[in-house]
Amino acid sequence: MLGFVAPLVLGALAALGIPVLIHLIQREKKRVVVFPSLMFLRRIPYQSVRRRRIRHWALLVLRLAALALIVAAFARPFFRRDALAAATQQGAREVAILVDTSYSMGYGSRWTRAQAAARDAINRVSAADRASLVFFASNAEVAVRSTSDRGRLTSALAAASVGPGATRFAPALKAAGSILAESPLPRREVILISDFQRRGWEQTPGRDDVRLPDKTTVTPVSVGDAASSNLSVTPVSLQRTRFETQDRITVTAGVANHSPSAANVAVALDVNGQRIQSLPAAVEPNGSTSVTFAPFTVATRNMRATVRLPPDALLRDNLFHFVVSPGEPVRTVVVGRPGAAREGLYLMRALSIGDAPRVDATERTSETVSDADLRAAGVVILNDVPVADALADRLARFVTAGGGLLFSSGPHAAWPVRVDILPGAPGAIIDRTSGAPLRLGALEYSHPVFELFRAPRSGDFSAARFYGYRGVDTPVATVLARYDDGAPALMERKVGEGRVLLWTSTIDLGWNDLPLKPVFLPFVHTALRYLADYAEPPTSLVVGQVVAAPRASRVAGPAHGAVMALAPSGARSTIGAEDGAIELSEQGFYEVRIQGAGAESATVLASNVDLSESDLTPMDPRELIAAVIGRPATGPNGFAEPRPTDEAQAQAQRLWWYLLVAGGLLLAAETLLSNRLSGVS
Structure with missing residues (x-):
């Protein structure tokens, strides 16, 4: 389409007809001259007409055409083109082709359409251009960087496939921005090929930090579907029960319906490759439901289980894998004094309760602890016992190798100073049986041992009363809890791969009534989990x-x-x-x-x-591009770069220069023709 930078100048073309019109209608006025005699004058024929006629049409056409071309040149004509077509005349391009390989691209024929769009972009790469091919899902991978070799680009595209990742736009756009920022070429373009899932942008970390270089053209190519439907398995819920000596698992699986129509589907549970049960499920439009399978016995470690749905247009979210194993107990050795079993009564009762984790506790005395006990144990608890040098050396090796040690320094506790693994050496006995008892004051609630009690009404340690404790000589570790007189109550030290906790009072009713308080049971279990470095094995x-x-x-x-x-x-x-x-x-x-x-x-x-990738709800690509480049996208295809101005297109095409030259040539031809016709006349 033809346009003009200064279209008002074209009004001068109307003036070209004025001389012609005057020439045609002008009549020579008669002027009477009085002359005395005509006998000496030569008679010349005279023709009188009412209107003049044009005799030299070629000369007139040349003059009018020359003037018209000159006027048109001053109007600065140009051919209007879209942004992409206009850009092709402005220099070589640095192109970043971003192709979405998230698993939602496996829906229907989306991946086929994406490959076709990428091939089309590659075929438009000229010898002067350079292109990079970036595949992205949760992360971005630069497959080919800054080349004009279309063969390499095509081969890399052919080798790509849809993966199991979720859509995240920010890593790909940041990679494109890095490539374009390093390019010396005058034009930069990003071609983004995706199904443009809304969650892929809304759930992208760091999306506010994405910015592309100035004057970058972003071309979105959407390969999504106008309408889509999808069923997916949601994460399972596992309920573990113990029957005699075996664990049994009850699996509850959910089904989500991402479509406007209801669905009836069979949900199956496979364990170690064998079908356990299949249950029907009716799911409302854009709703969800759940089914509960019959419990099964966990007989061995690492049993592989899968909940399945029948195949549909998107296969990857029709499966949910998980692993179950028998509960692994935390093997604990409780070392007490001979004949003092009653002092460990509350501790052993606390260890026997609970199954997350289940504790396998063994009672020993300092004389009967064997190397086999230490090899099997994850935690050793020294309950107010004197420790000899030999046992201290063995415990030091145990802790250094990754074991956990809890030392309760009651009135009978002793530790050899030369074995330096405790947070501090047990010191003098502080007796508070007379006067007001002590209470626990400052606790480090950010520490894993006390983190469970951080929330309000989750446990009150200040209710426990303490009537005695051991001072700490030369403390060298972190204090996790203090009495209200400022003395340490619980200290921690890390030795090698293991951990040591020093409790400066007793774990029975000898010096405090903490075992009678509700916080005692969870406190013992959190301390045990911390010492054992225990974490619930993830099922999925x-x-x-x-x-x-x-x-x-x-x-x-x-x-x-x-x-x-x-x-x-x-x-x-x-x-x-x-x-x-x-x-x-x-x-x-x-x-x-x-x-x-x-x-x-x-x-x-x-x-x-x-x-989250199972929700195929799309977004308008222009929203994403506006967020990236800081201005709204325009154009039917969502180009982010605004249409080039009329001035820029006219300057690039320079049609006015050719019109001036043509007008000058016509004027020269008119002059030659006029001289020849004048000579003939």
């Missing part, structure tokens, strides 16, 4: 999580072999001895074990897709 995880290697694998040393992780696809990787972490990049079951060890050392992790 999410793709993209980086998780610590299980404790069973971290004990591997040079003598036991490397710690290996086997992914669901069969890929093997070695877990670093220092970081001990693994990134879950696939959906399914991971197996982590010590290389060369038996199955008893293995730990199985269940990895599931992020179920």
